[in-house]
Amino acid sequence: MAPPWVGGVASGLAERFSVPVSAVRAGFVGLSPVFGLGFMLYMWLWLSVPAEGMQEDPRAGFRSPLAAKLTPTARLGLQGRPNGQSQREGARNANRLPVADERQRRILAGQLALGGVGFLAVAAVFAVSTALLHVSWATVFGFLLIAGGILLSWVQAPKFARGRNREASAYVAASVAVAMGGLVLLMDSLGMVPKLTTGIAIAGLVLVVLAVALVPLVMKVMDDLADSREREIREAERADIAAHLHDSVLQTLTLIRANAEDPTAARSLALRQERELRTWLYTGQPVAETSVAQALKTQVETLEGTYGVEVDVVTVGDRQPAEAELAGLAAATEAVANAIKHGLPPITVYQETQDRAVDIYVKDSGHGFDPSQIPPDRHGYQGSIVDRVERVGGTVTVRQPNKADQSAGNPGTEIHIHIPVDGRRGAASSTEADKDSR
Amino acid sequence: MPIKVLVIDDHPMVRAGVRAQLAAYPQDVVVIGEAADVDAAAQACEELHPDVALLDIHLPGGAGGGGPEVAQRSAHLEDTRFLALSVSDSPSDVVAAIRAGARGYVTKSVSADGLLAAIKQVAAGDAAFSPRLAGFVLDAFGTQPAPEETDELDALTAREQEVMRLIARGYTYKEVASELFLSVKTIESHVSNVLRKLQLSNRSELARWAAKRNIV
Numbered sequence: 001m002a003p004p005w006v007g008g009v010a011s012g013l014a015e016r017f018s019v020p021v022s023a024v025r026a027g028f029v030g031l032s033p034v035f036g037l038g039f040m041l042y043m044w045l046w047l048s049v050p051a052e053g054m055q056e057d058p059r060a061g062f063r064s065p066l067a068a069k070l071t072p073t074a075r076l077g078l079q080g081r082p083n084g085q086s087q088r089e090g091a092r093n094a095n096r097l098p099v100a101d102e103r104q105r106r107i108l109a110g111q112l113a114l115g116g117v118g119f120l121a122v123a124a125v126f127a128v129s130t131a132l133l134h135v136s137w138a139t140v141f142g143f144l145l146i147a148g149g150i151l152l153s154w155v156q157a158p159k160f161a162r163g164r165n166r167e168a169s170a171y172v173a174a175s176v177a178v179a180m181g182g183l184v185l186l187m188d189s190l191g192m193v194p195k196l197t198t199g200i201a202i203a204g205l206v207l208v209v210l211a212v213a214l215v216p217l218v219m220k221v222m223d224d225l226a227d228s229r230e231r232e233i234r235e236a237e238r239a240d241i242a243a244h245l246h247d248s249v250l251q252t253l254t255l256i257r258a259n260a261e262d263p264t265a266a267r268s269l270a271l272r273q274e275r276e277l278r279t280w281l282y283t284g285q286p287v288a289e290t291s292v293a294q295a296l297k298t299q300v301e302t303l304e305g306t307y308g309v310e311v312d313v314v315t316v317g318d319r320q321p322a323e324a325e326l327a328g329l330a331a332a333t334e335a336v337a338n339a340i341k342h343g344l345p346p347i348t349v350y351q352e353t354q355d356r357a358v359d360i361y362v363k364d365s366g367h368g369f370d371p372s373q374i375p376p377d378r379h380g381y382q383g384s385i386v387d388r389v390e391r392v393g394g395t396v397t398v399r400q401p402n403k404a405d406q407s408a409g410n411p412g413t414e415i416h417i418h419i420p421v422d423g424r425r426g427a428a429s430s431t432e433a434d435k436d437s438r
Numbered sequence: 439m440p441i442k443v444l445v446i447d448d449h450p451m452v453r454a455g456v457r458a459q460l461a462a463y464p465q466d467v468v469v470i471g472e473a474a475d476v477d478a479a480a481q482a483c484e485e486l487h488p489d490v491a492l493l494d495i496h497l498p499g500g501a502g503g504g505g506p507e508v509a510q511r512s513a514h515l516e517d518t519r520f521l522a523l524s525v526s527d528s529p530s531d532v533v534a535a536i537r538a539g540a541r542g543y544v545t546k547s548v549s550a551d552g553l554l555a556a557i558k559q560v561a562a563g564d565a566a567f568s569p570r571l572a573g574f575v576l577d578a579f580g581t582q583p584a585p586e587e588t589d590e591l592d593a594l595t596a597r598e599q600e601v602m603r604l605i606a607r608g609y610t611y612k613e614v615a616s617e618l619f620l621s622v623k624t625i626e627s628h629v630s631n632v633l634r635k636l637q638l639s640n641r642s643e644l645a646r647w648a649a650k651r652n653i654v
Contacts (some may be wrong), residue, residue, distance in 0.1 A: 310547060312569055312570065312608070314569045314570050314572070314573035314606045315573065316573050316576045316577045316606070317577070346549070346552075346608065347608075348569050348607065348608030350569065350573070350603075350606045350607040350608065352576070352603070352606075361607045361608075363607055363608040363609075401609060401613050401617065402613060402616075414607070
């Protein structure tokens with residue numbers, strides 16, 4: 001959508017009907033001298049635009065629901081489709097565009113009706129006054145400019161409440177200037193000023209005096225508004241946090257107390273709650289479906305919860321998981337389960353993702369593990385780990401890190417899963433939408 | 439001569455827990471004091487001169503800087519070294535603690551043995567690196583090694599990378615040393631170098647990595 005000049009009406013119309021913006025703007029301007037039609041039409045369309053919250057899909061980029069309503073639904077589905085979406089999805093999105101619910105629909109209808117009546121009335125006044133009463137067009141136009149400017153500045157009020165101060169102030173300044181211009185035009189046409197330039201000069205001086213007198217007051221009011229809004233937001237967040245803590249942490253603590261005699265259960269409960277709280281605290285984490293690192297962490301956390309044993313996971317680098325990575329992850333999860341069941345803590349998992357390979361190391365500090373010593377009927381290691389990895393072209397190596405140093409205690413086990421992958425596929429992060437309100 | 443330890447944490451349960459953990463090693467460490475907020479901690483460091491101060495990241499009081507503020511205010515005390523101990527392992531906290539002068543970072547879920555080992559390392563002037571911290575370092579500096587031995591602050595040498603990788607895999611210094619056929623002292627000096635780089639580097643990658651994770 002072309003950048004909006006005044007209210008985005010021209011840009012929006014151009015987007016919806018696929019005509020160049022300049023043509024639409026030329027149309028508005030060209031129609032203006034014809035009984036002020038272009039100007040009226042623009043004002044009506046602009047004023048009938050509801051609050052921006054109505055717009056569900058930012059990619060569609062059209063702020064006025066009016067033109068959306070002018071188009072039959074089927075065409076909406078076709079035209080309102082952002083790139084990449086299926087037609088059905090596009091239709092669903094486009095249908096959600098103009099109104100969010102019934103009540104807003106009715107408000108919009110009311111606004112349009114009012115606007116329509118107003119438009120007709122103004123046009124009638126204009127026609128009657130110029131044609132029948134022989135009042136000069138400048139007089140009527142002047143009136144309309146004044147009225148339009150005043151109305152426009154009032155309409156900016158919600159924007160101030162939402163804190164969009166600079167944008168709203170610019171609009172107010174513009175609309176006040178328009179009103180002043182209308183006033184000058186009116187007075188000139190009535191012969192009340194000796195020269196147009198004097199009129200403009202007086203108008204300008206009045207504006208300056210008003211601005212100097214009112215601006216500090218207005219700024220203070222806006223500041224107070226912003227403060228109280230901030231306080232509200234903080235209260236809301238606090239209530240949100242309190243509710244979450246009550247629902248989760250408080251419950252878990254009670255459960256832990258009840259299960260204090262069973263250390264494994266208590267540990268498992270505590271671990272699970274810790275992980276959940278951590279996830280909730282640090283938003284913006286990648287989604288498991290698009291991130292190898294996150295997928296690994298999630299799977300290990302599940303194992304932790306099941307067995308009540310803590311496993312440290314360290315990840316470096318990330319990519320989107322495809323078949324090869326998923327096989328590696330599954331094998332690694334098996335290896336971690338083995339470490340928990342047959343090995344000894346501390347158990348660590350290290351995953352490193354580079355352009356050409358994903359490497360996962362699972363290490364524990366137990367008595368060691370010799371693949372050649374597995375009885376032939378136990379297929380866990382061979383089947384779930386080695387075969388899986390080798391099927392996607394990777395390798396599995398087992399070593400005992402501490403074997404050489406007999407005095408250091410257990411030899412330990414480290415399983416290294418190496419998966420070659422092709423090219424670079426970055427991981428996607430979850431949306432930053434949560435940060436919007438800050 | 440047992441190491442003198444000061445425990446700084448705003449949770450009485452945690453302080454009691456750490457005391458209990460360290461009480462099992464009376465010949466190695468002795469807890470000489472506790473502090474629960476920034477001002478008390480800075481004062482305790484001045485008066486008691488601990489060898490190692492166990493420092494929680496999130497502390498009330500002072501100018502609101504928490505653990506890092508305590509480390510900065512006590513930077514002039516040459517014999518006191520800070521070991522960051524916190525339940526939070528978020529990257530911003532870890533990096534803030536290191537850049538404020540902590541010589542290591544362990545999470546509160548560390549075992550008593552692990553805690554003792556870290557305290558001993560820090561008391562000896564070396565850096566205590568947990569696998570997670572090693573992971574952060576690799577993430578921040580990138581996994582492509584610098585050309586050769588360089589004193590360049592903005593990159594890790596190949597050797598340093600190797601050491602970091604092994605630590606991230608859960609190897610103790612001793613295991614790293616035997617793996618790379620080096621002495622433990624060499625490993626410790628590599629780790630100290632990495633710590634220094636993490637503290638001082640202005641590398642754009644580090645900044646970009648920090649920005650990506652919303653660390654200022």
